[in-house]
Amino acid sequence: MNRYKKIICSILVCVLMVTAVGCGKTKNSSTKKYDGNYIFYVSRDKDKLENEQYKTKSSDTLEQVDEMIKKLTGKAIPKKVIVNSYNLLDGILTLDFSEEYLEISKDEEVLIRAAVVLTLTQIESVDYVAFTVNDSALTRRDGTIIGNMQATDFVDNYGSDNNIVFSTRFILYYGNEDSSNLKECDVMENYTGEESKEEFIVKRLIEGPDEKGYNRIFSKDIKLISVMTTDNICYVNFNSNFLTEQIVGSPELAIYSIVNSLSELNYVHKVQIMVNGDTNVSFKGVKLDNAFIRNLDYIENETKEGE
Incomplete structure (x- = not known):
């Protein structure tokens, strides 16, 4: 299995974990489930996602976002990348990053996006996450804009080595x-x-x-x-x-x-x-x-x- 497929499989496992957290809230569960959140981050080898349990201290949505962004910084979000601001509107959380975000390699950037989206969409009022860089929408190398992302985007399936x-x-x-x-x-x-x-x-x-x-x-x-x-x-x-x-x-x-x-x-x-x-x-x-x-x-x- 090549590096790219390992990344995909890593993200798939994390999606299943997020789903399991939600299932743990259903009635008649025979075993006690962890009722907190997870912080997802990129492994040291930058080839997979890992996670750790984390319970937010606040019940306020924006304060929860702030807590989680601080936990993500240095683990999922590289230290050289600054989160300039964030804004939550109609379920869409927009994160604005400094220009250093554009220097991240393609493979690592996929993992970073997955880690951030999987982490932040656990917050009840956050349905989608969007990325901007210095107030400009994040784009791919061909110039097309990356749209709003949700947890289930990472991923339901995986295909070829390149997609x-x-x-x-x-x-x-x-x-x-x-x-x-x-x-x-x-x-x-x-x-x-x-x-x-x-x-x-x-x-x-x-x-x-x-x-x-x-x-x-x-x-x-x-x-x-x-x-x-x-x-x-x-x-x-x-x-x-x-x-x-x-x-x-x-x-x-x-x-x-x-x-x-x-x-x-x-x-x-x-x-x-x-x-x-x-x-x-x-x-x-x-x-x-x-x-x-x-x-x-x-x-x-x-x-x-x-x-």
Whole structure:
């Protein structure tokens, strides 16, 4: 087993441990379970995660965050990396790091992210953790933004030597058979940790459905430049082909395919669509200057026969 697979397996074991901690709170347990938290940290060899038990001293959420960050510093977070600030809003805890974070090697950085997310999402009010560096969203080497992370992202499964694979349920909205309305598609998908859930959703909409009874809306020649969520608004930035390529169905159907699919993520309340970073444009007659909210009027109303 190579170094990268060892890292993946280490993270998987830690996820199972976090799950076990939650199960220990159920009724009728025949054995006494540890009712505190765990601090996850990177081993000395930087090839796996280890943990230690830790009970927070405070019942206040932000004070718990502060306690855990201090425990993580020097163990998961390298001493040279400074946590500039942190902010908790709508279940998303955003940590802002100093620029030294960008100097961390790829393998170690995966472990650090896993350790921090696994530790901090044990706090009741923290559902997701996001990383920024000097107030700029953390990006991969190709420039794409790493989105909000949760404990189950690390990991449900693992695939090749080069990819961490997540198995997650998504609700996507494609065109129905005659492209008159949107039709909900409930799928379990595997996706690699090299992209956020928002990015995965938009790319999957462009690729089109695999299942029968659904119709593709977008041309595969449409290119996604970037997608990120901040303050519950998901910003989706396409290249100029978004305006010129043919679609199937109405432009409203295309817009709400994106908006409704992304709004299935509980931290996305609005979607702002851009073209080359510009919102002062129209998509086949639909102005993009304001963010869109979920619209159920375009979703097919399925009724069972005989009802």
